[in-house]
Amino acid sequence: MQIGIFLSIFNVHINRSPVAARIIGLTYRPGKYLNALRPESARENEQLAIRLESTEAPHRRMIARQITGAIARRIVCWLKPGDEVQRGEQFGMIKLGSRTELVIPREDCLKIHTVLGQTIKAGKTVLAEYGAEAGPSAT
Template structure:
Protein backbone atom coordinates (compact mmCIF):
# COMPACT_ATOMS: atom_id res chain seq x y z
CA UNK A 1 0.00 0.00 0.00
CA UNK A 2 1.33 3.41 -0.96
CA UNK A 3 0.60 6.81 0.59
CA UNK A 4 -1.62 9.14 -1.44
CA UNK A 5 1.14 11.78 -1.43
CA UNK A 6 3.21 9.46 -3.61
CA UNK A 7 0.62 8.44 -6.22
CA UNK A 8 1.55 11.15 -8.75
CA UNK A 9 5.31 10.71 -8.27
CA UNK A 10 5.02 6.92 -8.56
CA UNK A 11 3.04 7.22 -11.81
CA UNK A 12 5.56 9.68 -13.30
CA UNK A 13 8.43 7.41 -12.21
CA UNK A 14 6.83 4.36 -13.85
CA UNK A 15 6.41 6.26 -17.12
CA UNK A 16 9.98 7.56 -16.97
CA UNK A 17 11.46 4.13 -16.24
CA UNK A 18 9.48 2.36 -18.98
CA UNK A 19 10.36 5.05 -21.52
CA UNK A 20 14.03 4.88 -20.52
CA UNK A 21 14.00 1.07 -20.83
CA UNK A 22 12.66 1.36 -24.39
CA UNK A 23 15.17 4.05 -25.37
CA UNK A 24 18.08 2.11 -23.90
CA UNK A 25 17.01 -1.01 -25.77
CA UNK A 26 16.64 0.89 -29.04
CA UNK A 27 19.59 3.28 -29.07
CA UNK A 28 22.33 1.71 -26.92
CA UNK A 29 24.12 -1.15 -28.61
CA UNK A 30 26.75 -1.78 -25.93
CA UNK A 31 25.25 -4.62 -23.90
CA UNK A 32 26.98 -3.97 -20.58
CA UNK A 33 26.03 -0.27 -20.67
CA UNK A 34 22.46 -1.12 -21.56
CA UNK A 35 22.27 -3.57 -18.65
CA UNK A 36 23.83 -1.09 -16.22
CA UNK A 37 21.33 1.63 -17.14
CA UNK A 38 18.39 -0.75 -16.79
CA UNK A 39 19.57 -1.95 -13.36
CA UNK A 40 20.03 1.64 -12.21
CA UNK A 41 16.52 2.57 -13.38
CA UNK A 42 15.03 -0.46 -11.64
CA UNK A 43 16.79 0.42 -8.36
CA UNK A 44 15.52 4.01 -8.67
CA UNK A 45 11.96 2.74 -9.08
CA UNK A 46 12.28 0.46 -6.05
CA UNK A 47 13.59 3.36 -3.92
CA UNK A 48 10.62 5.55 -4.88
CA UNK A 49 8.16 2.75 -4.11
CA UNK A 50 9.69 1.97 -0.73
CA UNK A 51 9.81 5.66 0.24
CA UNK A 52 6.06 6.15 -0.26
CA UNK A 53 4.99 2.88 1.34
CA UNK A 54 2.25 3.20 3.94
CA UNK A 55 2.13 0.03 6.04
CA UNK A 56 -0.83 -0.64 8.30
CA UNK A 57 -0.06 -0.24 11.99
CA UNK A 58 -1.91 -1.76 14.94
CA UNK A 59 -2.36 1.17 17.30
CA UNK A 60 -3.61 0.34 20.79
CA UNK A 61 -5.62 3.41 21.76
CA UNK A 62 -4.64 4.65 25.23
CA UNK A 63 -5.26 8.17 26.57
CA UNK A 64 -2.47 7.74 29.10
CA UNK A 65 0.20 7.10 26.48
CA UNK A 66 1.99 9.04 23.76
CA UNK A 67 2.97 6.90 20.79
CA UNK A 68 5.66 7.51 18.17
CA UNK A 69 4.36 9.81 15.42
CA UNK A 70 6.87 8.45 12.89
CA UNK A 71 9.33 5.63 12.23
CA UNK A 72 12.96 6.39 12.99
CA UNK A 73 15.58 6.76 15.72
CA UNK A 74 15.28 8.73 18.96
CA UNK A 75 17.98 11.40 18.79
CA UNK A 76 16.94 13.85 21.54
CA UNK A 77 15.52 13.43 25.05
CA UNK A 78 15.96 16.60 27.08
CA UNK A 79 14.27 19.34 29.05
CA UNK A 80 13.91 22.48 26.94
CA UNK A 81 12.03 25.77 26.82
CA UNK A 82 9.27 25.59 24.19
CA UNK A 83 8.81 29.19 22.92
CA UNK A 84 6.03 28.96 20.34
CA UNK A 85 2.96 27.61 22.13
CA UNK A 86 3.57 26.58 25.74
CA UNK A 87 6.19 29.26 26.49
CA UNK A 88 7.49 27.12 29.33
CA UNK A 89 9.73 24.13 29.89
CA UNK A 90 8.82 20.77 28.41
CA UNK A 91 10.44 17.40 27.76
CA UNK A 92 11.48 17.19 24.12
CA UNK A 93 11.70 13.82 22.40
CA UNK A 94 12.89 13.91 18.79
CA UNK A 95 12.71 11.11 16.22
CA UNK A 96 14.99 11.31 13.17
CA UNK A 97 13.86 9.71 9.90
CA UNK A 98 16.33 8.60 7.26
CA UNK A 99 15.24 8.44 3.60
CA UNK A 100 14.60 4.69 3.97
CA UNK A 101 12.13 5.07 6.85
CA UNK A 102 8.33 5.21 6.45
CA UNK A 103 7.54 8.94 6.29
CA UNK A 104 3.88 8.93 7.31
CA UNK A 105 3.18 11.17 10.32
CA UNK A 106 0.60 9.80 12.77
CA UNK A 107 -1.21 11.44 15.69
CA UNK A 108 0.75 10.65 18.88
CA UNK A 109 -2.37 11.10 21.03
CA UNK A 110 -6.09 11.31 20.46
CA UNK A 111 -8.16 14.36 21.24
CA UNK A 112 -8.84 17.75 19.67
CA UNK A 113 -6.45 19.75 17.50
CA UNK A 114 -6.21 23.13 19.26
CA UNK A 115 -3.29 24.63 17.32
CA UNK A 116 -1.84 24.13 13.84
CA UNK A 117 0.64 26.44 12.14
CA UNK A 118 3.04 26.28 9.21
CA UNK A 119 6.41 28.07 9.29
CA UNK A 120 8.55 28.61 6.18
CA UNK A 121 12.27 28.34 6.87
CA UNK A 122 15.67 26.88 6.10
CA UNK A 123 16.72 23.33 5.22
CA UNK A 124 19.46 22.63 7.73
CA UNK A 125 20.27 18.95 8.31
CA UNK A 126 17.50 17.54 10.49
CA UNK A 127 19.77 16.77 13.45
CA UNK A 128 21.12 20.34 13.62
CA UNK A 129 20.35 21.95 17.05
CA UNK A 130 18.70 24.94 15.35
CA UNK A 131 16.56 22.86 12.97
CA UNK A 132 13.57 22.92 15.34
CA UNK A 133 13.51 26.74 15.29
CA UNK A 134 14.89 27.70 11.87
CA UNK A 135 13.86 24.99 9.38
CA UNK A 136 10.61 24.79 7.48
CA UNK A 137 8.19 23.17 9.91
CA UNK A 138 4.63 22.72 11.12
CA UNK A 139 3.55 22.85 14.75
CA UNK A 140 0.44 21.00 15.91
CA UNK A 141 -1.00 20.76 19.43
CA UNK A 142 -3.50 18.06 20.36
CA UNK A 143 -5.41 18.30 23.64
CA UNK A 144 -6.10 14.94 25.24
CA UNK A 145 -8.59 14.66 28.10
CA UNK A 146 -6.23 12.50 30.19
CA UNK A 147 -2.72 13.40 29.08
CA UNK A 148 -3.22 17.10 28.54
CA UNK A 149 -1.73 19.02 25.60
CA UNK A 150 0.91 17.38 23.42
CA UNK A 151 2.81 19.34 20.76
CA UNK A 152 4.39 17.64 17.77
CA UNK A 153 6.47 19.44 15.18
CA UNK A 154 7.25 18.17 11.67
CA UNK A 155 10.65 19.52 10.60
CA UNK A 156 12.09 19.58 7.09
CA UNK A 157 15.69 18.50 6.59
CA UNK A 158 18.41 18.98 3.99
CA UNK A 159 16.59 16.58 1.63
CA UNK A 160 13.01 17.17 2.75
CA UNK A 161 11.52 19.90 0.56
CA UNK A 162 7.88 19.46 1.34
CA UNK A 163 5.94 18.95 4.56
CA UNK A 164 2.31 17.85 4.34
CA UNK A 165 0.13 18.54 7.37
CA UNK A 166 -3.51 17.44 7.46
CA UNK A 167 -4.25 18.60 11.02
CA UNK A 168 -6.49 21.66 11.27
CA UNK A 169 -7.67 23.47 14.38
CA UNK A 170 -10.91 21.93 15.61
CA UNK A 171 -10.25 18.53 14.01
CA UNK A 172 -10.78 15.35 15.99
CA UNK A 173 -7.45 13.57 16.32
CA UNK A 174 -7.48 9.78 16.54
CA UNK A 175 -4.33 8.29 18.02
CA UNK A 176 -2.25 6.52 15.39
CA UNK A 177 -4.13 7.85 12.36
CA UNK A 178 -2.45 9.56 9.41
CA UNK A 179 -1.98 13.30 10.01
CA UNK A 180 0.71 14.18 7.46
CA UNK A 181 3.76 13.24 5.45
CA UNK A 182 7.33 14.53 5.10
CA UNK A 183 9.08 13.92 1.78
CA UNK A 184 12.67 12.64 1.76
CA UNK A 185 14.09 12.55 5.27
CA UNK A 186 13.52 14.74 8.32
CA UNK A 187 12.49 14.58 11.96
CA UNK A 188 9.55 15.07 14.31
CA UNK A 189 9.81 16.67 17.76
CA UNK A 190 7.42 15.92 20.62
CA UNK A 191 7.01 18.33 23.56
CA UNK A 192 5.59 16.66 26.67
CA UNK A 193 4.79 17.66 30.28
CA UNK A 194 7.77 17.70 32.64
CA UNK A 195 6.28 14.98 34.85
CA UNK A 196 5.80 12.57 31.97
CA UNK A 197 7.27 9.08 32.18
CA UNK A 198 9.58 8.62 29.18
CA UNK A 199 9.59 5.04 27.89
CA UNK A 200 12.32 5.27 25.23
CA UNK A 201 16.08 5.77 25.21
CA UNK A 202 18.49 7.64 22.98
CA UNK A 203 19.28 5.83 19.71
CA UNK A 204 16.31 3.53 20.15
CA UNK A 205 14.42 2.72 16.94
CA UNK A 206 10.67 3.31 17.06
CA UNK A 207 7.68 2.51 14.85
CA UNK A 208 5.09 5.18 14.14
CA UNK A 209 1.65 4.32 15.51
CA UNK A 210 2.93 1.49 17.71
CA UNK A 211 5.98 2.31 19.88
CA UNK A 212 5.21 3.95 23.22
CA UNK A 213 7.18 7.18 23.71
CA UNK A 214 5.79 8.22 27.10
CA UNK A 215 2.96 7.77 29.54
CA UNK A 216 1.42 9.61 32.48
CA UNK A 217 2.55 8.88 36.01
CA UNK A 218 -1.05 8.64 37.22
Protein backbone atom coordinates (compact mmCIF):
# COMPACT_ATOMS: atom_id res chain seq x y z
CA MET A 1 0.00 0.00 0.00
CA GLN A 2 1.42 3.39 -0.96
CA ILE A 3 0.32 6.68 0.61
CA GLY A 4 1.64 9.85 -1.04
CA ILE A 5 1.81 13.21 0.74
CA PHE A 6 2.30 16.37 -1.33
CA LEU A 7 4.09 19.20 0.46
CA SER A 8 3.57 22.69 -0.96
CA ILE A 9 6.00 25.52 -0.29
CA PHE A 10 3.59 26.68 2.45
CA ASN A 11 3.58 23.37 4.39
CA VAL A 12 5.87 22.11 7.14
CA HIS A 13 8.59 20.14 5.39
CA ILE A 14 9.82 18.05 8.32
CA ASN A 15 9.51 14.28 7.83
CA ARG A 16 8.60 12.05 10.77
CA SER A 17 8.84 8.34 11.39
CA PRO A 18 5.50 6.57 10.88
CA VAL A 19 6.24 3.97 13.60
CA ALA A 20 8.82 3.11 16.25
CA ALA A 21 11.41 1.40 14.08
CA ARG A 22 14.98 0.40 13.36
CA ILE A 23 16.53 1.76 10.16
CA ILE A 24 17.55 -1.19 8.01
CA GLY A 25 18.79 0.76 5.01
CA LEU A 26 18.84 3.93 2.93
CA THR A 27 18.82 4.02 -0.87
CA TYR A 28 19.51 7.26 -2.73
CA ARG A 29 18.42 7.52 -6.35
CA PRO A 30 19.24 10.53 -8.56
CA GLY A 31 16.53 11.65 -10.94
CA LYS A 32 14.48 14.44 -12.43
CA TYR A 33 12.79 17.39 -10.73
CA LEU A 34 9.21 17.09 -12.02
CA ASN A 35 6.33 18.84 -10.26
CA ALA A 36 5.63 16.66 -7.19
CA LEU A 37 1.88 16.74 -7.94
CA ARG A 38 2.48 14.68 -11.08
CA PRO A 39 2.11 10.93 -10.40
CA GLU A 40 5.26 10.11 -12.40
CA SER A 41 7.33 12.21 -9.96
CA ALA A 42 7.23 9.22 -7.59
CA ARG A 43 9.09 7.12 -10.16
CA GLU A 44 11.27 9.67 -11.93
CA ASN A 45 12.35 12.30 -9.38
CA GLU A 46 15.44 12.28 -7.18
CA GLN A 47 14.62 10.43 -3.96
CA LEU A 48 15.84 8.78 -0.80
CA ALA A 49 14.13 5.60 0.36
CA ILE A 50 14.40 4.91 4.09
CA ARG A 51 13.73 1.24 4.88
CA LEU A 52 12.34 0.67 8.36
CA GLU A 53 11.43 -2.35 10.44
CA SER A 54 8.94 -1.73 13.25
CA THR A 55 10.32 -2.51 16.69
CA GLU A 56 6.97 -3.97 17.80
CA ALA A 57 5.77 -7.44 16.79
CA PRO A 58 5.10 -8.49 14.07
CA HIS A 59 8.06 -6.30 12.97
CA ARG A 60 6.63 -5.12 9.66
CA ARG A 61 8.96 -3.60 7.10
CA MET A 62 8.01 -0.37 5.38
CA ILE A 63 9.55 2.44 3.37
CA ALA A 64 9.41 6.19 3.92
CA ARG A 65 10.42 7.88 0.68
CA GLN A 66 11.57 11.51 0.40
CA ILE A 67 11.04 12.77 -3.17
CA THR A 68 12.19 16.09 -4.61
CA GLY A 69 10.00 18.40 -6.68
CA ALA A 70 10.35 21.13 -9.29
CA ILE A 71 11.37 23.73 -6.70
CA ALA A 72 12.42 21.53 -3.77
CA ARG A 73 15.70 19.96 -4.78
CA ARG A 74 17.37 19.26 -1.46
CA ILE A 75 16.70 16.14 0.61
CA VAL A 76 17.98 16.17 4.19
CA CYS A 77 18.03 12.97 6.25
CA TRP A 78 20.07 12.44 9.37
CA LEU A 79 19.41 8.70 9.77
CA LYS A 80 21.83 5.85 9.16
CA PRO A 81 21.35 2.07 9.15
CA GLY A 82 21.01 0.69 12.67
CA ASP A 83 19.49 3.87 14.12
CA GLU A 84 16.24 3.55 16.06
CA VAL A 85 13.44 6.11 15.87
CA GLN A 86 10.23 6.60 17.81
CA ARG A 87 6.82 7.04 16.21
CA GLY A 88 6.50 10.70 15.17
CA GLU A 89 10.22 11.43 15.61
CA GLN A 90 11.69 13.87 13.09
CA PHE A 91 14.22 12.28 10.75
CA GLY A 92 14.67 14.76 7.91
CA MET A 93 13.13 17.26 5.55
CA ILE A 94 12.78 18.19 1.92
CA LYS A 95 13.57 21.87 1.55
CA LEU A 96 10.80 24.01 -0.03
CA GLY A 97 8.21 21.27 -0.40
CA SER A 98 7.77 18.23 -2.64
CA ARG A 99 6.46 14.76 -1.86
CA THR A 100 6.79 12.13 0.85
CA GLU A 101 5.51 8.60 0.43
CA LEU A 102 4.85 5.81 2.87
CA VAL A 103 4.87 2.24 1.55
CA ILE A 104 3.41 -0.27 4.02
CA PRO A 105 2.43 -3.95 3.79
CA ARG A 106 -1.12 -4.52 2.55
CA GLU A 107 -2.89 -6.90 4.93
CA ASP A 108 -6.53 -7.75 5.63
CA CYS A 109 -6.33 -5.97 9.00
CA LEU A 110 -5.01 -2.71 7.43
CA LYS A 111 -7.35 0.29 7.72
CA ILE A 112 -6.54 3.48 5.78
CA HIS A 113 -7.72 6.63 7.61
CA THR A 114 -6.96 9.21 4.92
CA VAL A 115 -8.61 10.09 1.62
CA LEU A 116 -7.30 11.69 -1.55
CA GLY A 117 -6.99 15.46 -1.13
CA GLN A 118 -7.17 15.42 2.67
CA THR A 119 -5.01 17.88 4.61
CA ILE A 120 -2.98 16.11 7.27
CA LYS A 121 -1.00 17.33 10.29
CA ALA A 122 2.58 16.12 10.76
CA GLY A 123 2.94 13.91 13.81
CA LYS A 124 -0.80 14.07 14.56
CA THR A 125 -2.83 12.57 11.71
CA VAL A 126 -2.92 8.77 11.71
CA LEU A 127 -2.66 7.74 8.06
CA ALA A 128 -3.30 4.02 8.49
CA GLU A 129 -3.31 1.34 11.15
CA TYR A 130 -3.34 -2.39 11.44
CA GLY A 131 -5.94 -4.16 13.57
CA ALA A 132 -5.16 -4.16 17.32
CA GLU A 133 -3.97 -7.77 17.20
CA ALA A 134 -1.61 -7.02 14.32
CA GLY A 135 0.83 -4.36 15.58
CA PRO A 136 1.67 -0.64 15.27
CA SER A 137 -0.11 2.17 13.42
CA ALA A 138 1.53 4.39 10.81
CA THR A 139 1.48 8.10 11.64
